[in-house]
Amino acid sequence: MTILKNAVLKTYISNDVFYIHDYETVELISFEGLMIGITINNYYYYKINDFSSSADKLPQLNKxxxxxxxxxxxxxxxxxxxxxxxxxxxxxxxxxxxxQDKQHTNDIDLTDYKHTLVKNVTLHINKHIKEKILYQQLATHFFVNNSFLSSVFPSIMHTTLSNYIVSAKVHCAFCDLLNDGLIDDVWQTYQFRTSTMFVQQFKNIKGHAPYPLPFDEHYKIFNKQELLMAVNYLLNIY
Structure with a gap:
């Protein structure tokens, strides 16, 4: 498989594993075979930032x-x-x-100002996800023009900055609800104007209301039989 990742061609062969952040630009060039992927909610990725104090002490790993x-x-x-x-x-x-990111093995070229800006903006948003986040505040914080940020962000993220902020808040709220959070607390925690607005935004992002949370067969995160067949296939050819 060959992809164009942040304007750099990357080729992967059988049994390779790689990761892509949401702020990275990826275009598929060629692909033949079978690929299994895991999509992880940013809520959990940014929780790992709490691990940063000890992460630097870990030895260099074979990624x-x-x-x-x-x-x-x-x-x-x-x-x-x-x-x-x-x-x-x-x-x-x-x-x-x-x-690996802390050890400077990330594929983003730090000389690419736009990618670096978007990366830092997404990090900032997720770090301050429980606060009220405004365009102008972000622009001022990163010393850029408001219209410039509004233009650059969707060119890389394929969504507007406002949609990303709302989606990030909804995803975090969803995780809080899964951990027995109360809806009356959650919508206020993530700075939604009203509970009604929170429910509507939740429906727009998740496709269902925040209550009751769907745990029936229709919402299983994977098809067990298909996953088993795919894993067996991968193990047999490697």
């Missing part, structure tokens, strides 16, 4: 081997419905991605 091991551990735990193990290995994946 491919470490990520591959934890990736397969997640898949097998999901197949066996061992969801505590899934969570543990997802944490390991996120931790290792964080460490």
């Amino acid at each position: 491919d081997d470490v990520l591959r091991t934890h990736f397969y551990n997640v898949l097998f735990a999901a197949i066996n419905e061992q969801f505590i193990t899934v969570e543990q290995n997802l944490f390991n994946i996120l931790r290792d991605i964080y460490v």
Whole structure:
């Protein structure tokens, strides 16, 4: 598989593993075969920032081997419905991605001002997700023109800055609700104007109301049989 990642061609072969942040620009050039991916809510990725104090003390890791091991551990735990193990290995994946980024192995060229700006904006938004976030505040914080930020952000993220902020707040609110948070507390925590507006934005992003949360078969995060077949296929060819 060949992709254009942040204006740099990247080629991956069988058994390779890689990650893509939401602020990175990726275009598929060629692909032949089977690929399994995991989409992780930014809520959890930015939780790993709390790990930063000890992350710098970890030794240099072989990114491919470490990520591959934890990736397969997640898949097998999901197949066996061992969801505590899934969570543990997802944490390991996120931790290792964080460490790799801190060790300067991220693919983003730091000389690319626009990508760096968008990356820093997304980091700032998620760090201050429980606060009221305004365009002008972001522009002032990063010493850029308001209209420039409004133009650059969607060119890389493929969504407007306002939509990204709302989506990030909804995703975090959803995770709080899954952890037994109360809706009357959650909408205020994430600075929605009213509970009605929160419910409407939640529906727009998630496709369903925040109550009751859907846990029936229709909303399973994976098809167990299809996942098992895909993993067996990968193991047989490697």
